[in-house]
Amino acid sequence: MVRRILDPLEFKVLKFVQTQKLLSKGESVLVALSGGIDSVSLLHVLLQLREIYRLRVCAAHLNHMLRATADRDEAFVSDLCAKLKVELCVERIDVAKFCEENKLGIEEGARKLRYQFLDNAKRKLQCDVIALAHNLNDLVETMLHRIVRGTGPLGLVAMKPRFQDKIRPFIYIERSEIEEYAKRKNLSFVEDETNYDVRYTRNYIRHVVIPALRRINPSIEKALLQLHVSNMLIERHVEEFLRKQRLVRFRDRTIFSSRKLSDFELVELLRSCVKEFGEQLEFEHVQQLLERAHSPSWKIELAKGLWLEKGFDLFCVEREHDVLESLKIEECGLYDFNGWCFKLNDRIESDQYIFVKLPILVRVRKPGDRVSSKKLKDLMIEARIPSFLRDEMPVVEENGIILWVPYVYVDKRLNERLKNDDFLVLNLLENPFRVILELRKEEE
Amino acid sequence: MVRRILDPLEFKVLKFVQTQKLLSKGESVLVALSGGIDSVSLLHVLLQLREIYRLRVCAAHLNHMLRATADRDEAFVSDLCAKLKVELCVERIDVAKFCEENKLGIEEGARKLRYQFLDNAKRKLQCDVIALAHNLNDLVETMLHRIVRGTGPLGLVAMKPRFQDKIRPFIYIERSEIEEYAKRKNLSFVEDETNYDVRYTRNYIRHVVIPALRRINPSIEKALLQLHVSNMLIERHVEEFLRKQRLVRFRDRTIFSSRKLSDFELVELLRSCVKEFGEQLEFEHVQQLLERAHSPSWKIELAKGLWLEKGFDLFCVEREHDVLESLKIEECGLYDFNGWCFKLNDRIESDQYIFVKLPILVRVRKPGDRVSSKKLKDLMIEARIPSFLRDEMPVVEENGIILWVPYVYVDKRLNERLKNDDFLVLNLLENPFRVILELRKEEE
Incomplete structure (x- = not known):
């Protein structure tokens, strides 16, 4: 050669x-x-x-x-x-x-x-x-x-x-x-x-x-x-950071925690989430975000029907979607209520369950809902339920009485019920808040 | 009003x-x-x-x-x-x-x-x-x-x-x-x-x-x-990152580990170190750095007498400084040999010591230095001594025989010496490599 x-x-x-x-x-x-x-x-x-x-x-x-x-x-x-x-x-x-x-x-x-x-x-x-x-x-x-x-x-x-x-x-x-x-x-x-x-x-x-x-x-x-x-x-640095980031995706939502993020990381993470929804993060939204990033609870419309919400330490990008207002449960089986998955059965199948007598009504909260003399809204805040979940959460009624709001409230009467007393079991399986709790635990 | x-x-x-x-x-x-x-x-x-x-x-x-x-x-x-x-x-x-x-x-x-x-x-x-x-x-x-x-x-x-x-x-x-x-x-x-x-x-x-x-x-x-x-x-993000970064500073040197850094972080960290030495990181140095960042061992002159060196996973920015070539130890006391601090005494005062008989010569390595049929240079590499420390490390001689190179080599004959046999103790106190070992441990 x-x-x-x-x-x-x-x-x-x-x-x-x-x-x-x-x-x-x-x-x-x-x-x-x-x-x-x-x-x-x-x-x-x-x-x-x-x-x-x-x-x-x-x-x-x-x-x-x-x-x-x-x-x-x-x-x-x-x-x-x-x-x-x-x-x-x-x-x-x-x-x-x-x-x-x-x-x-x-x-x-x-x-x-x-x-x-x-x-x-x-x-x-x-x-x-x-x-x-x-x-x-x-x-x-x-x-x-x-x-x-x-x-x-x-x-x-x-x-x-x-x-x-x-x-x-x-x-x-x-x-x-x-x-x-x-x-x-x-x-x-x-x-x-x-x-x-x-x-x-x-x-x-x-x-x-x-x-x-x-x-x-x-x-x-x-x-x-x-x-x-x-x-x-910087681009490569951001790509690397995004790869490591833990996002919770379900239905029309992406949720992430802002606790350990700098404003720069927050904006870039948000930019990438918004892109996955087929939209672009505009500069005016970046400005709005920066103004309120450290306030606890707010929402901005990023594009037609696409919202950025903050609730406690969590950010959520979500497409508007239909919300099921109520659901009657009259027989055993699997039920999906706004992403909250219930199973009515004769057996305990989850660490979250109650004993019930049919018929059961699962519904979203109503203005003025109170349980044991407290406002349901206040209880939800105490339980650190992010605002973007509150309007879709299941409120379980038996005979017109609120028995259970998962993660938020359990009626005292349930303590006295026993499995052998011929009750059915309402199990809570997959649900958004369980995933959020995991995310929070990772951040701590 | x-x-x-x-x-x-x-x-x-x-x-x-x-x-x-x-x-x-x-x-x-x-x-x-x-x-x-x-x-x-x-x-x-x-x-x-x-x-x-x-x-x-x-x-x-x-x-x-x-x-x-x-x-x-x-x-x-x-x-x-x-x-x-x-x-x-x-x-x-x-x-x-x-x-x-x-x-x-x-x-x-x-x-x-x-x-x-x-x-x-x-x-x-x-x-x-x-x-x-x-x-x-x-x-x-x-x-x-x-x-x-x-x-x-x-x-x-x-x-x-x-x-x-x-x-x-x-x-x-x-x-x-x-x-x-x-x-x-x-x-x-x-x-x-x-x-x-x-x-x-x-x-x-x-x-x-x-x-x-x-x-x-x-x-x-x-x-x-x-x-x-x-x-x-980005600026605020970098400031935050720099605040959290662990730097080892001694004499005319700043040392840090590159193991968990993106190229972006590496450049910004280096920029800030160079600034502390009163100089500016030029774009051509950034380019040179990026070309070789992942190669193990090299050096670049950043400004007159200011060097960037890499040895293993460590980066070092250093001003040229005088190196003590050799040091005779003939009586008890404290000795500083290029930042390696020795104390000759009748007591063990450090976890690193040897028993010696006077006079002792502490010197830097010489080309061709060998101990127990191995090249001293190879032993230093095995011990992961970064290149920028090797020419300043103490080689301890007794009667013309290399007894000790801290962290690298100890003569077998030392095993047979006992405290009560009328030897003195050469203690190694503060030294650059101890700090580097700590830095490495933190990174793991």
């Missing part, structure tokens, strides 16, 4: 690929090849690293049918791949039509179709990873765009070196370095003239905002790279 | 002061009063809140002697305070001269002098807090400045609502809201014409950069506020 000398840029990419573990030996890489200077350079660099990593390098080109030059680009890419003996997957999609039909902006629609196409091409050519030619300037443009539109630190983590099956070997390399490389290597490529259309926000940032910022700091790219790297660290 | 109706802005500030706990009842507030629209408005708002908080409101004005209009401003402020019956502290300082003498830029020098002056005025007027009139636009300008110059997320936490004895009641209020307030209240104020000089970076950001960004998002202030609030949460 002849030991070849790598170009400085190729060596820089090699080192980056190694430290970031972007490639493994023997992998197949699909290069997203537009024909522009970045992707053509990336293809060449990866071909240089082919031997070192024993790579199979393929390419994929999407003809967006948007510009008059689109066919020229496709022809250029086909010739290039033929010359370099690189397998190529090409497709033509009428992006404009798709965007119109789906009511999407051109930039957004094109991105969506492009990623779909790349996924398909990857499958077709049986590749392991997709290599994207984004460079540090692209990253900086995206970060500035997000800063200006409004985002938190994690939203600033755009264009990671590796995300799932996408790798970006050029992401920490400046555009000018790529241009010099293409010149040194005498590479030919096509121009994307839409790059100069400042109507697109991206181009406005590139051609107006960044030159203005460069007057303050000529190394603006390095400055934002610093922020990017720090925010990636 | 007559209940007055607050202006909407006054009410907004009141709510902010309450949620952020900026003021306590009965406090004395010193307003930094330039005479410009922001500080004049702040003075008025605080006078409105005076009754609610039973405040004493004072003001302080520094005449920078920089502009022809400086004396006009001073006169304006004096009149205003006389009219409002507000105690005022005024001073004149030749800022230009100070900056020249101290080789400082005008902006930097003026800021320094201003804060010194405010601290003095606060003491003189016996106030509790200093109220600064920075608004959301100022905050956004500062954040953008830092983003462009290069910073991490914590560096983005500029102009907090409260920092030590400084409060910023206007910090989340837009300049335009203040302008409308001044108009509603018919306030008079002076103009600072240097605000329009784009040679100052701050003004360039205000008059060129922000208008450009506003074309992308008209609510750019709200967008950056979001980032500010999130980064404040």
Whole structure:
């Protein structure tokens, strides 16, 4: 094997690929090849690293049918791949039509179709990873765009070196370095003239905002790279924290304890819960949350029908759901009352049970409910039942008398009843509060 | 008491002061009063809140002697305070001269002098807090400045609502809201014409950069506020984490264990250690650290003579310091050998001791040192002595024979020696490795 000398840029990419573990030996890489200077350079660099990593390098080109030059680009890419003996997957999609039909902006629609196409091409050519030619300037443009539109630190983590099956070997390399490389290597490529259309926000940032910022700091790219790297660290830290967090999920609820959390962790945990309900945590909700995080009991509507509630030390994110108001129990069997699972039987089957005579009525509390001269509400607070559970809790009545409110109240008369006196047994099996008690115990 | 109706802005500030706990009842507030629209408005708002908080409101004005209009401003402020019956502290300082003498830029020098002056005025007027009139636009300008110059997320936490004895009641209020307030209240104020000089970076950001960004998002202030609030949460989270962290400090070293730390925590902990040595952690060091964080043994020079070293699971930040190469022990007493404290005595005073006959030589290891056919270096590695301690560890010789390397090696002949055979006792008292063992034990 002849030991070849790598170009400085190729060596820089090699080192980056190694430290970031972007490639493994023997992998197949699909290069997203537009024909522009970045992707053509990336293809060449990866071909240089082919031997070192024993790579199979393929390419994929999407003809967006948007510009008059689109066919020229496709022809250029086909010739290039033929010359370099690189397998190529090409497709033509009428992006404009798709965007119109789906009511999407051109930039957004094109991105969506492009990623779909790349996924398909990857499958077709049986590749392991997709290599994207984004460079540090692209990253900086995206970060500035997000800063200006409004985002938190994690939203600033755009264009990671590796995300799932996408790798970006050029992401920490400046555009000018790529241009010099293409010149040194005498590479030919096509121009994307839409790059100069400042109507697109991206181009406005590139051609107006960044030159203005460069007057303050000529190394603006390095400055934002610093922020990017720090925010990636925070993101990984948060992912790790979320993985370790104990959440209680049942029905349309997610419950967690806030006791050991910093406000930062609380917000991130909440953000991730809200995402699981298919919604996004808005900044105004973060502000509301921070204002009252340490107050005991409140609720905020996060999105239509999605609520954040706090009760004692517990937070609950819940979708509005129907509540069963009452349930008559007239024969043995299993009953679900708002997630409280009862079994009526002739045997004790749980550590929580009472002896009853039929018929039994299970219902939710009513305003003014009192037991042994105390308000039921006060008893519930004493028992540290979080507010978000109180309106769904079972109140068990026999003959119009409240006999039992699990975890809250047991009628004294029950002490005198004996199993052999021909009573049935009402067992409480699974229930939300049992899970909450476990959660609280873990926190202590 | 007559209940007055607050202006909407006054009410907004009141709510902010309450949620952020900026003021306590009965406090004395010193307003930094330039005479410009922001500080004049702040003075008025605080006078409105005076009754609610039973405040004493004072003001302080520094005449920078920089502009022809400086004396006009001073006169304006004096009149205003006389009219409002507000105690005022005024001073004149030749800022230009100070900056020249101290080789400082005008902006930097003026800021320094201003804060010194405010601290003095606060003491003189016996106030509790200093109220600064920075608004959301100022905050956004500062954040953008830092983003462009290069910073991490914590560096983005500029102009907090409260920092030590400084409060910023206007910090989340837009300049335009203040302008409308001044108009509603018919306030008079002076103009600072240097605000329009784009040679100052701050003004360039205000008059060129922000208008450009506003074309992308008209609510750019709200967008950056979001980032500010999130980064404040991260900052508080990190402060909390640092407080809980166990550091071992001795001589010119700080040692900590990396075992349970995320990369984010590792970087922040290191940043704080480096700061204690009077230096700053540079971004290039962060990158180097991240590349090798999980490799076992390496060192990086962080600043002239300040090193970061890793040995096994331990990190060490250390200033270069002299190392004692050898030490003769010829009589009873206390000896310090590179932080290893020995006591020669006729009694056992430590759980680590040997019996010796004088004279004893304590020295650092030499290349090629071997004991019982093994390399001393290998024994040190087996004993998990971190690399940064190995060159300073005591090797105890009697008659040219290595008898003892604490925690690493004890000569077999020592087993046969008995106390009553007229030996002396060499006790090992405090030593760096004992502390490290404790640290390791805590981590397990």
